[in-house]
Amino acid sequence: MKRILFFAWLMLSCSSILQGQAFTGGIAGGITGNQIDGDSYFGYHKMGFTAGGYVQTRLEGNWQFQMEIAYIMKGAANAPSPDNSSFYKVRLQYVEVPVMADWYIGKKLFPEAGVSFGYLFDARQDLTGTGYGPADFKKTEFSMKAGLNYQFTDLIRGNLRFSYSIIPVRNHPGDQTYLLNRGEYNNTLSFSVYYRLK
Secondary structure, three states: OHHHHHHHHHHHHHHHHHOOOOOEEEEEEEEEEEEEEOOOOOOOOEEEEEEEEEEEEEOOOOEEEEEEEEEEEEEEEOOOEOOEOOOOEEEEEEEEEEEEEEEOOOOOEEEEEEEEEEEEEEEEEEOOOOOOEEOOOOOEEEEEEEEEEEEOOOOEEEEEEEEEEOOOOEOOHHHOOEOOEOOEEEEEEEEEEEEEOO
8 A cells, every 4th residue: 555655646746747847747547357368267357446647748730648657456357157166366466657649539539559567566366265375477567558538628538448468477387388379468448537637
């Protein structure tokens, strides 16, 4: 919790400093739906949340550049069924730095695309239902991101975003590979609300 509060304070400070320049900034928060591709389980069954801050600047034409720093929860969970009663939960906590380019196609609607660097500061898994224990995941993640924004007001916009790891976040057992499947990959959908500070 101390780490989360520290990063929130850091982004608020950066946003305030950059307000006086050619940048605007603000805060953001939302929910995530997660799965890990390559672990033999399917579906966005692991819910989480994300929170952080951002700075942005308008470029020539209809383009906008945005950089963020955020805490985000990822992972995976099995949804038991009559055909599969195994227990499986993975909880991953990252600090991410996405770099995004937005393209305004109207006054309120604009798609986005970009890349992100993430640092994993906590990884836990529960395979028996008796509690979380340490999990062996790579400390860094590089991901590609794509999304869609809708400007509700001058200060508030909604964001729907898809994120997928470019390189595996964990190797398969025994370092096995299957054609293009080199390991396990984070697969995340998120919905966030961005608030621009005046």
